Structure formats: structure tokens, C-alpha cells
Amino acid sequence: MEYQELSGKIRQYPQIYLYGAGVVAYGAYKAIRELFGIQIAGFLITEKRRQPEQIGGVPVDIFGEKEIDPKNSFILIATPEEYHDAIEQSLIRMRFFQYVKLDSHTEYILMGAYLKKMCGLRRIEEYLAETGQESCIDDIGVYMAVSHKDRPLSKIYNEETWVKKIQAGAALTDKKVLDLTDNNGDNISGENALYGELTAAYYVWKHGNYKITGLFHYRRVLSVTEKQLHLLKTGKVDVILPLPFVCYPDASGQYGRYLLQSDIEIMKQVIKEREGEEAEKMMSILETPYLYNYNMLIARKEVFDEYCEWMFPILKEIAYRCEQEKKDRQPRYIGRIGEVLTSIFFMKNEKKWETAHAEKIWRV
Numbered sequence: 001m002e003y004q005e006l007s008g009k010i011r012q013y014p015q016i017y018l019y020g021a022g023v024v025a026y027g028a029y030k031a032i033r034e035l036f037g038i039q040i041a042g043f044l045i046t047e048k049r050r051q052p053e054q055i056g057g058v059p060v061d062i063f064g065e066k067e068i069d070p071k072n073s074f075i076l077i078a079t080p081e082e083y084h085d086a087i088e089q090s091l092i093r094m095r096f097f098q099y100v101k102l103d104s105h106t107e108y109i110l111m112g113a114y115l116k117k118m119c120g121l122r123r124i125e126e127y128l129a130e131t132g133q134e135s136c137i138d139d140i141g142v143y144m145a146v147s148h149k150d151r152p153l154s155k156i157y158n159e160e161t162w163v164k165k166i167q168a169g170a171a172l173t174d175k176k177v178l179d180l181t182d183n184n185g186d187n188i189s190g191e192n193a194l195y196g197e198l199t200a201a202y203y204v205w206k207h208g209n210y211k212i213t214g215l216f217h218y219r220r221v222l223s224v225t226e227k228q229l230h231l232l233k234t235g236k237v238d239v240i241l242p243l244p245f246v247c248y249p250d251a252s253g254q255y256g257r258y259l260l261q262s263d264i265e266i267m268k269q270v271i272k273e274r275e276g277e278e279a280e281k282m283m284s285i286l287e288t289p290y291l292y293n294y295n296m297l298i299a300r301k302e303v304f305d306e307y308c309e310w311m312f313p314i315l316k317e318i319a320y321r322c323e324q325e326k327k328d329r330q331p332r333y334i335g336r337i338g339e340v341l342t343s344i345f346f347m348k349n350e351k352k353w354e355t356a357h358a359e360k361i362w363r364v
Contacts, residue, residue, distance in 0.1 A: 003110070003113060010076070019063065026253075029056070035114055074100075075096060123356065123359075127231050136233045140162035141212070146178060148170075148177050168200040169199060182202070195319075198334070221296075222361070232298065240298040240356050253289075274317075292343040311338065315337060
């Protein structure tokens with residue numbers, strides 16, 4: 001769904017609800033209020049877990065327990081896409097037919113407009129790709145991290161020739177699923193349980209030689225064309241990232257869900273020790289509501305290398321200190337800290353490099 005169509009649907013109804021109370025829903029709430037001047041009536045959820053009673057003064061209620069008029073209400077399903085179908089069936093059973101699923105594309109359109117207005121962020125489509133240029137395909141190698149534990153995709157996807165699949169965590173298994181693995185030469189493949197897809201990023205940093213490089217996931221990729229990638233070769237763009245999430249009340253509202261508070265404090269302490277005067281600026285970035293998730297990017301190799309040269313020594317020290325205390329943590333928690341550092345790195349360098357943003361595609 002495109003911007004004007006979504007706007008038209010939302011403006012038709014006196015009561016607007018968002019189904020969801022996480023980062024997707026909060027971003028949609030901010031965008032609808034800022035772009036359309038509409039205050040939503042509430043957030044709807046399936047069941048109470050750790051959700052608050054209200055978000056930004058807007059109530060959070062369980063769907064089915066909140067009295068809503070189906071004829072005069074519009075519901076925007078704003079959760080991760082894996083939950084959309086189940087929510088849709090619940091709405092239909094309760095005879096709610098005025099709804100839209102905020103899929104990756106619609107979210108990209110809505111949040112792209114919001115972030116451009118609020119922060120000046122630019123989508124890759126806003127850059128005029130040059131025509132008539134010779135192909136730069138031989139200069140591109142964006143690596144896709146694949147694990148031997150990945151479930152097969154239910155759909156068939158045609159991979160671009162510049163996407164290079166790499167088995168992440170190959171040192172931890174005898175099962176070889178790809179010829180290219182992350183456990184050769186200088187590597188941290190054995191730390192995959194902590195670092196997740198970042199063991200593949202480390203390998204690309206140390207061994208990759210493409211002029212334009214980066215990292216995708218087996219199930220998450222950025223939607224870009226070869227012409228758009230040519231913008232990196234010409235220097236009009238330095239890095240392509242997914243749009244950042246808009247978090248409540250700040251970036252910690254997202255990463256705080258997955259990280260222990262003690263580990264967050266270790267992360268901040270290591271940054272302060274290593275970055276000196278720059279640390280204060282970095283801490284202020286964490287107080288903004290914006291966070292780049294997924295550790296996905298495409299960049300000129302020199303930008304990618306500088307990013308890795310800064311991030312991996314910090315992650316190594318954080319991992320060392322955290323692992324001294326044996327606590328119950330979520331898998332790949334160091335990879336999640338990497339997401340926080342990715343945000344810090346590119347936000348602190350926003351004036352140094354030209355950053356474009358592309359739609360993220362969820363592969364099923």
C-alpha cells in the first residue's frame with residue numbers, strides 16, 4: 001500500500017486503533033500523529049505480558065475486552081509480520097473488516113515519510129541513479145549470513161548475483177551447508193553463539209575484497225537495485241541502512257527488552273573508557289528514540305572497514321566482562337549490543353558520510 005492510499009483509509013474513520021504495542025506500533029503512532037494530525041484512540045494487544053498500561057498517554061487494551069464500534073473504527077495491524085495472519089483472523093471473527101496490515105513495504109513508506117520530516121533521513125529512491133553507466137556488478141559482494149540451523153524458506157527467492165552466501169558459526173558444527181564459511185583465517189566463528197551474524201561480518205572485514213560490501217541475513221535483506229548500488233561506487237552514497245526504529249521512551253525501549261541491565265551498564269562503561277571526549281556524544285545518541293536494528297548494511301569497503309575496526313574491539317571487551325558473570329542471557333546478546341553500536345557509529349558519523357535508507361524485506 002502506498003502513502004496516499006493509507007492516508008485516505010486512515011482519514012475515513014473517527015476512531016483509529018493500532019493492533020500492537022511494540023516498536024512497530026509506536027513508530028506508526030508517531031507517524032500518524034505527525035503526518036496526518038490524527039490522535040489514535042488506543043493500542044490493542046492479544047494478551048498482557050510486559051506491556052504498559054499506556055504509551056505516551058494512549059491506553060493499551062486487550063482486543064476483545066475493549067468496547068470498540070466495528071463500523072466506525074479502523075485498525076492498523078502494526079506488529080512483526082509473522083503475527084499478521086493470526087491477528088487478521090481474530091479481527092474477522094469479531095467482525096472487524098476495516099483494517100490494514102502494516103507490512104514491510106507499507107511501514108517503509110509511512111516511516112520513511114515521518115523520518116524525513118523529523119530527521120531529514122533520505123530513502124534510496126530519493127537519489128537519482130545515473131543511467132548509462134557501465135555495470136559495477138564485479139565490484140559488489142554483499143554477504144548473506146546463513147546458519148546450519150536455519151529452517152528452509154517456504155518461498156523461492158531469486159538471489160542477485162552480488163549476494164554471496166556465507167555459513168556463519170561454521171566452527172561450531174560439522175555440518176557444512178555452504179562452500180564459503182566464516183571459520184577460515186582470522187575469524188571469530190567459534191563465538192557465533194554470542195555474536196550471531198556478526199561472526200560473518202568479522203570475516204568479511206578481514207577477508208572480503210569487494211569495493212561495495214555489507215551484510216544481509218538469511219531471512220532479512222535490503223531491497224536495492226544495481227543502479228542504486230552504483231551510487232556507492234560514484235560516492236554519492238556511502239552507506240545504505242534500513243530505516244531506524246522509533247522507540248519508546250528512547251532507544252533503550254528496544255534494546256532493553258533483550259539485554260540485561262548489568263550488561264547495558266558494562267557496554268556504556270567500555271564506551272566511556274575507550275572513547276574519551278566522544279563518549280558523551282555517544283551516550284546522548286542512546287537518549288534519542290532511534291535505533292538501527294538487524295546489523296544489516298551495504299557500504300563502500302572503506303566505510304565498512306572503519307565501522308568494523310571501531311566496533312569489534314569494543315564488542316570483544318564487552319563480551320569478556322559480561323562472560324565473567326555467568327547469567328541467564330538471550331542467545332546472541334553480543335550481536336544485539338552490536339545493533340546498539342551500529343546505531344551509535346552511523347549516527348555519530350551522520351555528517352561525515354552520506355547515508356541512504358532502503359526497505360527491508362522479510363523472507364518467509
